[in-house]
Amino acid sequence: MGIKERKNRERERRQQQIMVAAKRVFSQKGFGKATMEDIAREAELSPGTLYLYFKNKDELFSSLSLRILQYLQLRLEHVFRSDELLSPDRKVRALKDALYDVYEFDSLMLINLFHLQSSETLKNLSPKFLADMNDLSRKSLDIMANIFKEGVDAGIFIENHPVALADIFWGMFSGLVLWEESKKLISGDKNYLKETLEIAVDILVRGIHKDFNKSERGGGNG
Amino acid sequence: MGIKERKNRERERRQQQIMVAAKRVFSQKGFGKATMEDIAREAELSPGTLYLYFKNKDELFSSLSLRILQYLQLRLEHVFRSDELLSPDRKVRALKDALYDVYEFDSLMLINLFHLQSSETLKNLSPKFLADMNDLSRKSLDIMANIFKEGVDAGIFIENHPVALADIFWGMFSGLVLWEESKKLISGDKNYLKETLEIAVDILVRGIHKDFNKSERGGGNG
Amino acid sequence: MGIKERKNRERERRQQQIMVAAKRVFSQKGFGKATMEDIAREAELSPGTLYLYFKNKDELFSSLSLRILQYLQLRLEHVFRSDELLSPDRKVRALKDALYDVYEFDSLMLINLFHLQSSETLKNLSPKFLADMNDLSRKSLDIMANIFKEGVDAGIFIENHPVALADIFWGMFSGLVLWEESKKLISGDKNYLKETLEIAVDILVRGIHKDFNKSERGGGNG
Amino acid sequence: MGIKERKNRERERRQQQIMVAAKRVFSQKGFGKATMEDIAREAELSPGTLYLYFKNKDELFSSLSLRILQYLQLRLEHVFRSDELLSPDRKVRALKDALYDVYEFDSLMLINLFHLQSSETLKNLSPKFLADMNDLSRKSLDIMANIFKEGVDAGIFIENHPVALADIFWGMFSGLVLWEESKKLISGDKNYLKETLEIAVDILVRGIHKDFNKSERGGGNG
DNA sequence: TATGAATGAGGCTTCATTCAT
DNA sequence: AATGAATGAAGCCTCATTCAT
Incomplete structure (x- = not known):
């Protein structure tokens, strides 16, 4: 042994x-x-x-995606667990910071991950591999969903479709990453991801608050 | 002649x-x-x-993306122009419907477009081609930005960074498309894009409203 | 008609x-x-x-060689005919000048001609074409041979194999052209064809003179 | 090791x-x-x-030329070194025999070499390759030059431009090879290279001798 | 377990040539 | 006679993958 x-x-x-x-x-x-x-x-x-x-080139490449997914999960768990005392608002912002951390940790692999999703490469992977990816994705999504659920349970966030919020958050994040990357490539602009993400989260938090007046603006990333 | x-x-x-x-x-x-x-x-x-x-395989493939960008612009212009009488709220929802239309029109090419953005394929394209893509992207983004600007000018939307709103909207849309596609591929689920998009736009509209009580919920896509 | x-x-x-x-x-x-x-x-x-x-690409390219052969013949005839009064020595030098003229007139095509000779391109040519080339080559060689023959008949040049002299002269010329070209390409040197040719002809004239003391040195090119 | x-x-x-x-x-x-x-x-x-x-087709083909150049150098060194006791006259004739040997050893590759020189193929070769070719060419030329220099130093050959003699000898040789090949191809004649070369060298030796009477005629190739 | 030489299918692309107009 | 769009054969080369050592 x-x-x-x-x-x-x-x-x-x-x-x-x-x-x-x-x-x-x-x-x-x-x-x-x-x-x-x-x-x-x-x-x-x-x-x-x-x-x-x-097994093959695809699987080697995909393993890199797996790795970033693992890192993502780690960061998310940290947000969820060790920040138990934070208000739902702050948790959502912490979530954003965690995602941005992951981006900074390895933007290339993150983009790779987004490309991998919804590409034919997926079909070449071994079942075990696919299952792993599925698991990891699901876990991360669950954690995100839980963060929003806490807000709902606490009577702070609106109850409308709590399940979809994680998808929306993740979708928004990945979309913005790709889009900023794209603008950078096409027109050579600077990358405004951090700022745009901030604004997006502000809006999102306002949007899911029952009483938006209580939503704390610009809670930031300190 | x-x-x-x-x-x-x-x-x-x-x-x-x-x-x-x-x-x-x-x-x-x-x-x-x-x-x-x-x-x-x-x-x-x-x-x-x-x-x-x-010119080559890349350019042939990219031309398909160009085509969907053209269609996108057409649909957006329609929203912006012929719906002049709509309230900003409704226009944002019409915007969402337009994007969803584009998705339905040719989801494959749309995903292709997202992949093309931020990939090394871009570097193989002729300058003219790149310029065309750049132009079309910019125009569509401008139209979207204008829709939000109208809301701001009308004193309905918050003034916070009106420029970024289009980016966020587009990022959210593209991210959700890819993510739903991915979930479909990995776990064989149904595609919930339409519903998720609806919720996402609800939240976004609430989030950018000065007084969210006035925001009309679920204005829908009839 | x-x-x-x-x-x-x-x-x-x-x-x-x-x-x-x-x-x-x-x-x-x-x-x-x-x-x-x-x-x-x-x-x-x-x-x-x-x-x-x-008829095809080969024949188009070869026609260019034909053209330079025609020009060559023209120049050679001129040397042979209008310079009837020159001594055999001077005629040989005039011959050299004529060849150098042809080189200067169109060095590229001349090299092309040398390449064409002894290449598989020859096999793709129509019989008529081949016959033309053959004719022109032969005529030029004949003229050269005649120049040397005059010297022999006049008792000035040695009688040793008068027929081969033209071949040697032509071979030497073409070899030097190619070799100088090659040196230019490989090491970027200047082209010393003119000078080298001069020396080569000096030597050759000495070598074929019965009494080399009478050979006029460096008769030159006007 | x-x-x-x-x-x-x-x-x-x-x-x-x-x-x-x-x-x-x-x-x-x-x-x-x-x-x-x-x-x-x-x-x-x-x-x-x-x-x-x-590396590619060109380099494979060129390597064949390199090989013949190496063989050429070998043969030339042999002439220069082991025949130290020969008179300059005889050395020049031995030089001719060496070149003819190379021709017989692999006429095809030799012609290939002449074609390679002064062709655009040269531009596709790797720098190392070009350098090798350059080196080998130079070395062979140097050896030839030395043979003539010995004759000059011994007071037997005229002092006129000893450097160019090697170029002339090599040019004459390559030109005659190509030209005989060409005649063979065009008119189907027999190849008279050996005989023509003999005559050419006779003439050349006479031509560079200070006192041609002393030049030994037709020393041959025994 | 590690190697790395060998494989060989197959991709992209070029371009001499033809032929309907 | 002139066109020029279309052809399609064929070439070079790459590279993921294997397997004997």
Whole structure:
């Protein structure tokens, strides 16, 4: 058992090593142009070895998305748990900050994640993999949903469709990330994600408050 | 003169013919797996002919996005112009309906558009093409911004950053489209876009109203 | 007959027009990269028209070689005929000047000619074309041979293999042209063809003189 | 260390294998018509493998020229070194014999080399490759130049431009090779290269001798 | 477990040539 | 005679993946 354990750790180390290399290569060359050999070289391994740890290129790439999803879940749980004393309002803002953190932690992978969703790549993944992604997504969404539910239960947020709020929040976030990225690419503008997100959350919080006068404006990210 | 006119029409016909074929092939096989030969076969043309009308595969694919952007602009202009008598509230809801229309008109291409934005494909496009996309995007965004501006000018919407509202609206829309699509793919769920969008717009409208009590709920899409 | 004559002239005009265009394009783009469409555009004609005047691309290109061969013959005849009064020595030098003239007139086509010789392109040419080339080559060689023969007959040049002298002269010339061109390309050097040719002819003249003391050195080029 | 050595040998073996196949294919089909797949088939390898050993088609073809240049250098060094006791006259004739040997060793590649020089193919080659070619060419030319210099230093050859003599010799040789090849192709004649070369060298030796009476005639190739 | 040479299917694209107008 | 849109064969090359060592 100890040996098995050790083996497993070893295996995960290698996987991490490869994923780190993959991320680097893929940041430099873009998703399409990165080749398995590039990644192998960066990881100081041989191409064949990559296939001992990942079924194929798609799965290697997707594992990076999985990783950011894990990080996302971590951050969300933190918001939900350790900030138990915060008011629903503040929690929603903390949620936004958490998401923005994830963006800053690894914007490239986040965008990759959004692309992965709703792409044909999904169809190439192994069932286990898909299940993992599904799980992680669901968990994160659940946490978000719970945050809103708390507000509803506390009689602060309107009761209208509490379930959809998490979807809307997440959708808004991902949409804004992509859209800001796009504007940056097309017209070379600066990225205003942080500011736009702030405003968006202000509006959203007002919009779901029973009595919007009580909603605290611009609670910020301190 | 008449001849030149005729030639142009002929040329556009062919382009349309190819684009229709491209869309079909690409819906069946997915973006990555569709080949130029597939498209040529579907269009009942030879591969070489495709290159008389589109510089390369990327540009052919992107032209489909351009097309949906054009349709988007058309629909938005309609909302803005012919519905001059609507209240700002109703206009925002009409805006949502227009976007949903575009989604229904060609969801695949819309998703393609979102993917195209913020991808390395952009770098393969000819400058003219990029400029066209930029133009169209900007125009649509402007129209959306104007709708919100009318609300602000009328003293109904809060004055907070009127410019960003269009970005937020568009971001929210695109994010929700992708996210619903993703959920559909991962877990095989039904697509709740219409409903979620409705709720999202309710919240947004409440959120940007100076006095939210006056906001008309669920103005709907009849 | 007058009409036929006119037609013929017209046809030759067009051919010239195309050849001029071909030469220009082919100077800019290099032999391999020049396309029939490039040439058609340059000639302000359509691609199809080119095929009314030349059987195929090879023949169009070869016609350019034919043209320089014609020019070569012209120059050689001039040396042989109008310079009847020159001594054999001087005639050989005049011969060299004539060849150098041809080089200066159109170095690109001359090199093309050398490449054409001993290449598989030859096999694609129509029999008539090949015959023309053969004729022209032979005539030029004959003229050169005659110049040397005059020297032999006059008892000035050694009698050793008079026939081969023309071949040697021509071979030396073409080899030096290619070799100087090559050095220019590989190492970016200046082209010393003129000087090298001069020396080479000095040596050759000395070498074929019965009594080399009588050979006039450096008779030069006016 | 031993392993690295072995790998290198293995690599060179494969390169040789490919080059041999390339030469064969290319002799049969001509330069232009030979395809990479032809060569792969002949080498009993897959097309992709060719690209592990040669950057592209041009470089594979050029490597054949490199090879003949190496052989040329070898032969020239032999003339220069091991024949130290020969008179300058005899050395020049030995030089001719060496060049003719190279021609006989692989006439096709030699012609290829002449074509390569002064063609746009040069531009597709990697810098390293070009440098190699440049080096080899230069070395061979230097050796030739030295042979003539010895004659000058010995007071036997005229002092006129000793540097150019090698260029002239090489130019004459390459020109005659191409020209004889051409005549063979156009008119189906026999190839008289050997004889013509002999005469040419006779003339040249006479031409550069201070006192031509002392030049030994027809020293031949024994 | 790790290697990395070899594979080979298949993609994109070019361009000489044709032919209906 | 002239056009020029259409053809379609064919080439080069890439790269994910495998497998013998």
